[in-house]
Amino acid sequence: MLQHDVLIVGSGLAGMRAALEVSNDPTLDVAILTKVHPLRSHSGAAQGGIAASLGNSAEDSWDLHMFDTVKGGDYLVDQDAAEVLTREGPENIFELEHMGCAFSRDDEGRVAQRRFGGHTAPRACYAADRTGHAVLTVLFEQLLRRGVKVYSEWYALDLVVKDNVCQGLVAYDILSGQIEAISAKAVMFGTGGYGRAFRVTTNAFASTGDGVVMAYRAGIPLEDMEFVQFHPTGLQGSGILLSEAARGEGAHIVNSDGFRFMENYAPGRMELAPRDIVARAEQSEIEAGRGVTALRDSVFMDLRPIGEDRIRYALPSVLHLARDFAGIDPLDAPVPIQPTAHYSMGGIPCDINGQVRIKDLDGAPEVTGFFAAGEASCVSVHGANRLGTNSLLEAVVFGRRAGRGILDVVHDLEPTNIAEGDMADAVGEVDKFLRADGPEKVGQIRAELRDTLMDKCGVFRDDAQLRECLGEVKEYQERFQRVAIDDHGSTFNTDLLDAIELGHMLEYSEVIVTGALARQESRGGHARRDFPTRDDDNWFRHTLAYRPRDGEDGPRLTYSDVNMTPQYREPFPLQERTY
Amino acid sequence: MAQQQFIIERYNPDTEESYEESFDVDVQPGQTVLDSLNAIKWEQDGTLSFRMSCRHAICGSCAMKVNGQSMLSCQTQVDSAAERGDPIRVGPQGNQNVVKDLVVDVTKFLDQFDRAETWLEPHEGQDPPEKEYRQKVEEFDHWSHASTCIHCGACYSDCTVAAVDENFLGPAALAKAYRFVMDSRDSKREERLQFLSEEQGGIWDCTRCYMCVQACPKDVLPMDAIMELRTMAIEAGFTNNHGTRHHKGFTSGVRKRGRLDEMMLPVQSVGIGRLLTGNISAHKEMMDYTPGAIRLLKSRKLLKIAQRHGANAAGREQIQRIFEEVETEKHHHNVDAEAFGAEFETAIGGH
Amino acid sequence: MSKYAFWPGCVAQGAAPELYTSTLAVAEKLGMDLVELEAAACTGAGIISDGEPYLQDVLNARTMAMAEQMDLPLMDICSTCVGVHRLAAEKLREVDYRIRINAHLAPEGIEYRGSVDPRHLLWILLEDVGIDKINSLITRPLEELNLGPFYGCYIVRPERTLDFDANPTRRNSLEQLIEILGATTVTYDGMTKCCGFPILTMNKQNSLTMAGTHLEEAQSLGADALVTPCPLCHLNLDAQQPDAAKVIDRNLNLPILHVPQLLGLAMGIEPEKLGLTRHVVDTNRLLNKIGA
Structure with missing residues (x-):
């Protein structure tokens, strides 16, 4: 049996941020276990930005960010969590910046910020349109610097919970086919979302809800699983994500009549309404026969209003994705898009310290030694609909908090054991x-x-x-x-x-x-x-x-x-x- | 819908057998090589193994050789990979051991990042600012393309030096080291430049073959990063190496005659200083040139070399003037950084 | 008569003189008028730019300005030269940068306006001279020969600077020439890779392993010789071949031809005049095979 004080499953933003936090205590033995190498984690596919009310581009505040988040989530948001997310946002961004994150810059040399759907202020901090990649990379670099142990290409098979106390994990070494028990006083799941169950999705092949199901099989109830976000700008057919940053920069969405139909659905925000609203508007237009292309199953996103130079500078990935995956050059023509399953609002129920809790029972008892953060968790900071750029922020803020949550309790936890x-x-x-x-x-x-x-x-x-x-x-x-x-x-x-x-x-x-x-x-x-x-x-x-x-x-x-x-x-x- | 033949290089770790296997796949317009591999795996032969994850050309899992060149299979359209009717050959990445089918052991590749310590080292004993560090847009734009590496290994797979030398840091790790050398938030610029120029397998082992630039599915331009590291390392005074001596010898020859001086270059590369101070390995290196020189003598080439052809007199005068002007200008501007800036601009903008 | 501003490069007038003489011999037969740029400077070969990229750009802007002033297309006979020229031409499309560089050309009374499209003799043969003309001059088809192409990096990479899409013949120009001349192409992995020459003085082991590996591969696949458009590759593949053989511990005996030598042979020019007797690896067996 392998043994660690802390075992973090999943190596996206939440998992790596938590591991970094735990590694601040040199007496603790922390390891990350992941089915893909950390740099392959799906957090890296996030494109448009990471929200925080830095106020670099226009006046902003955490209250306003919190309000946008609560309203964006159609009020199903737990407000203690939304408060933590938005209040701690700026310091988390600065921390990433100090680690070397390649944020784009504004004319003052500060972290650049752009508009995003559902946010009333330009608060999406970005690294061109590969923000997730920039943050993922910098977290991995710092983990490497700390020498944190990584079980790369190990597949978690089973979470072992006995009498409401987490014991550890049973995992499969993909390279050798060996099955090993790994005991840990604290286990954290940052195992990501579950969008792969939908035909049209932005999700990686890896986003198969493994952690969510392991928790479910261990007797933990899953929270708000019916809330799945459909992103309005997936490439027709494949569902490959074209960043919301395109709309943030000024792209239009039009139907077969060339009409910017958001006028009829969200006149105040147009294309920058929250994703659920834009996705439903698109679906309604398509079902009303105003879809485009021969299949009429999509609408057009037109990037040309943004201008060629700005597209090249701020949206290089969108440009390449449309060219490589759809054979369409957005500099010359509009791109057919459709709603695509994107984000899992539901997940493993936990509190603002990442502690997994059975929320429907009196006093919401904890599952001792079991933590969760990021898309796998449901804290619930996104409620019924997540705003764009809040997911990266959630993963970082609550990854760090889960790390701290673990540090707070782990020294008092008993060593665990996994029997044959x-x-x-x-x-x-x-x-x-x-x-x-x-x-x-x-x-x-x-x-x-x-x-x-x-x-x-x-x-x-x-x-x-x-x-x-x-x-x-x-x-x-x-x-x-x-x-x-x-x-x-x-x-x-x-x-x-x-x-x-x-x-x-x-x-x-x-x-x-x-x-x-x-x-x-x-x-x-x-x-x-x-x-x-x-x-x-x-x-x-x-x-x-x-x-x-x-x-x-x-x-x-x-x-x-x-x-x-x-x-x-x-x-x-x-x-x-x-x- | 059309049929496309795929010839896949396979390896079975249980039998240690390497073989090629052909599959026919129905392809739709817009179908990628990765889609086709999945069609094979899901519908014909579930034992076929390969890595994949994001299918957005950002996670770096699915780099493999398609018709001999490393690329991301998720980003590669079937139509662009083959002339109609020709089979598409798919094989594992090069320069690494195959684990199974298209899966290679990436440990050697990834270990190079650790070796080059490609992470930010903050300034010691100095608290970071309350908010962000300020970085000018121009500064950020100069290196940010190098931060877009997705660690897919395509460059390493096609690297001509990695093919003959396990110890080479490789294009990706060097480009990433460059990214930190250029980042004003990092405190180890000098140490990095020293390490990269003195380490066996560092910047001076690159052949400038452009394989990495060609293979990179992003805009990292690894070789250009290595070249700029050379320029910065020389500028920073890390000159006691064959590469710098070769550069200096070559350049001084051109300064004098407008042309390469093949007669003097070997001596300058080994180092006149080293030879005069009786450095034993320098003398041994000089001796190594002897058989080559004898062969050139026999083939009647040495005489031609010894004539030391040059530009005509008017040309030499102008060339020398340019050398002097540029030398003066360098005191006022970082003209070499501007030269690289112009290169990134045209290279990336031209894609 | 087609006229070119001709940049022979340093090595063709130094360690590979047979490239220079064979170029002139072939050009005469083809009716090409070559105006040699005698005042031009070495391209820097990527070596000046190791420490002084700006200086290298000025030198190449000057060479291209000379061709521009003569209103003649620029012809190189070296993969490295053409690659470095094209990279400079690419950078000098940036107007601000070109203005800056031109300041150093002004005292000489010239200016680079950005119009030059540097090309290698190999491309010019296919693009300007044409297959028909070449065919009409072949007197000694090379039907007996199996030839391996060896490109040299800069004539195949980076593709963005080489205009392959607009000029698809450039992608496999050597194979085409080989076949036009009646010979058979031997394709092998190493044909577009690095010969190792650029690091010969830095890391001889690596350099010669590269040369040796490619030579051995082509030889084992039945090549009678390699043909290369790059005199630097020629140096590592020919002059260093005995040492490369030692490094890889194999017997190597593979003649290396320059592009104009191969063409000259097919056009019936005397081997002596093409400098084929000045190689390190003996070419006699090859010449016997075609009765030259």
């Missing part, structure tokens, strides 16, 4: 796939699942479609029992990992759909055609979904209150959300 028997589930899962002999193929089931979720649990939802969707997901789960893989080797067996990941996708998809079916209102990223308005009387609350126990038919849903007790100001009261 605790490894049985993980060993059994791997063994089952390596021996499986059945007619079903991973790729086939996965493709059907992604179609189903996209078409029946997408931008717009309704009762009938969700019921169909749930039925189909269950059918896939059943077929998955008869799946077989081709590769039975022990070295770099990605066929095996694909199967394990599909198991995760099938499990959390059921939670998404169950939560969506139950939530009979429209709020943020969850839009029900049959319940088109927000219903604060009945649904101003977080969903918590427990894994079914023997005899139960599906996830058991409970609910918890939205936090309305920020520490340094009055809470923002519920208001109608218009832009």
Whole structure:
């Protein structure tokens, strides 16, 4: 058995920021475990910026940022968390800057800031349009400097929790095929989101909700899983992300009539309304027959109003992505775009110190020694819809806080132990796939699942479609029992990992759909055609979904209150959300 | 929809067998090489292994050789990779050991960043400012392209020096070192320049072959970074190396005659100073030139070299004037940084 | 008669004199009028720019200004020269930078206006002279020969400066020439890689391993000789070949031809006149094979 004081799973911004914080205590042995090398983490794909009210471009304040965040999240945001996010934002940015982050600069030599959807001030700090990459890189550099141990290309199979105390992890070394137990007094999950269950998505192949499902299987309920953000500017077909920074810099979105239709949906903000609103507007235009290209399944984003020099300087990735992936030069022509599954608002429930808590129980008891941060977590700082540039900030701010949260308690935690028997589930899962002999193929089931979720649990939802969707997901789960893989080797067996990941996708998809079916209102990223308005009387609350126990038919849903007790100001009261 | 043949270089670690396997894939317009590999893996042969993650050309996982050149498979359209009807050859990255199929052991490549200590070293005993460090836009623009490295290894895979020398730091680590040398927030500029010019496998081992610039899927221009490091290292006084002596000898020959002076260059590269002070390895290096010189003598080339051809008299006069002018101008402006600036501008803008 | 501003480069007038003489011999047969830039300076070969990139740009702006003033296209006969010239031409498209550089040319009464498109003889053969003309002058087809191309880095990289899209023949110019002359191309991995010459004095082991590896690969694939448009590659592949053989511990005996030597042979020019007797690696066996 391998052993560390602190084990961080996932090496994106949240995981690495937490590890750096923990490594401030030289007496602690901290390690990161990740299924892709840290520099491959999906945080690096974030393009447009990281929010903070530095006020470098125009007057700004954390209050204003907090208000934008709460309103952007359609008031399902826990306000204690939104307060932490926005108050601690600036110092976190400066910290990154001091580490060497390659932020673009303004004429005064300060960190440059641009406009972004749903933010009333230009507060997106950016590194051209590769901000996630710049932050990810600098965090990895500093980890290297500290010599933090990294288990690179190790796949976490199972979280071991006994009597509400986290013991550690069972993990699979992708290179050798060995399964190892790793015990730790504190485990943190920064394992990312779950967007891969949708056909059209910006998400990496790796974003398969592994951490979320491991927590769920360990008996921890998942929070607000039905809230999935669709980003309005995915490349047609592939869903590859074209940064919101394009709109921040002045790109237009038009329908087949060449009309900037946001005029009809959010006249005050036009293209810079929050993502859920723009995505729904696009989907409505497409469904009304005003889509573009032969397929009529998309609308146009026109970058030309920005001007060639500024596009080249501020949006080089957007330029390259459109050219390389769609064969379209945005300097010459508009780019067909469509809504694309982008961000997972839901996840593992935790508090503002990253401590995982069972929020629906009295006193919200903690899962001792288990922490979460970033997209895998649900703190909940984004509520029903995340504002662009708030995710990188969340990962950094709450990664650091989780690191501090761990430092606060870890010296008092008992050493843990993982017995042979605790490894049985993980060993059994791997063994089952390596021996499986059945007619079903991973790729086939996965493709059907992604179609189903996209078409029946997408931008717009309704009762009938969700019921169909749930039925189909269950059918896939059943077929998955008869799946077989081709590769039975022990070295770099990605066929095996694909199967394990599909198991995760099938499990959390059921939670998404169950939560969506139950939530009979429209709020943020969850839009029900049959319940088109927000219903604060009945649904101003977080969903918590427990894994079914023997005899139960599906996830058991409970609910918890939205936090309305920020520490340094009055809470923002519920208001109608218009832009 | 059209059929495309892929020939994949495979390696089975269990049998230690290397082989080629051909697959036919139905391709749609806009389909990438990575999409095609996935189609093979998901529909034909699940044992095929390769790395991939973001499919946005930003995570750096999927660099591999497509028709012999390293590139990101997610960024490469099938249509651009092959003439109609020709098969597409896909193989693992070069200069690294293959683990399985298209997966290589990237440890050697990634270790070079650790070796070159490519992270910011803050100024000791000096608190950072309350807010951000100020950096002029022009300063940031001069090096920011080098910070866009996604560590995909395409440059290392195609590097002609890494192919013959395990010890070479390689284009990516050197470009990243450059990025910190250029960053005013870093405190170790001098130490870095010294290390990079004196370390075996450092800046002077690059052949200037442009393979890395060609392979890089971003705008890092690694070789240009290495060249600017050379200029800065010389400027900073780290000149006791063959590279600097070679540069100085070459340049002084051109100053005198307008042309390369092949007669004097070997002596200058070894170092006249070193030879005069009886440096044993310098004399040994000189001896190494002897067989080559004898061969040139036999092939009647040495005589031609000894004639020391030059520019005509009028040309020499102008060339010498230019040398003097530039020398004077250098006292007032960092003209060499401007030269690199012009290069980045045209190189990146021209993409 | 087609007329060119001709920059022979330093090595063609030094350690590879046979390149210079064979160029002149071939040009005469092809009816090319070469006006040699006798007052021009060495391109710097990327070595001056190791420490003084600005100076190197001034020197090359001057050479290009000379061609511009004569209103003649610029012809190089060295991959390195053409690559360095083209890189300078690229940078000097930046107007502000060009103005700055031109200040050093003013005392000589010249100015670089940015119009020069430096080209190698190899490209000019395919782009200006043309296949038909070359064909019409072939008297000794090289049908017996298997030839490996060896490009030299700067004539194939970086692609952005070489205008391959507008001039697709440049991408595989050597193979085309080889086939026009009736010979067979031997393709091999090393043909577009580095010969190792630039680091010969810095790291002889690495340098000669590169040369040796490429030579051995081509030789083992049945090449009778390599042909190169770069005299610097020629130095490492020919003059250093015996040492390269020692470094890689293989027997090597592979003649290396300059582009105009190969063309000259096919056009029936005497080997002596092409300088083929002045190589380190003996060319007799090769010449016997084609009855020259």
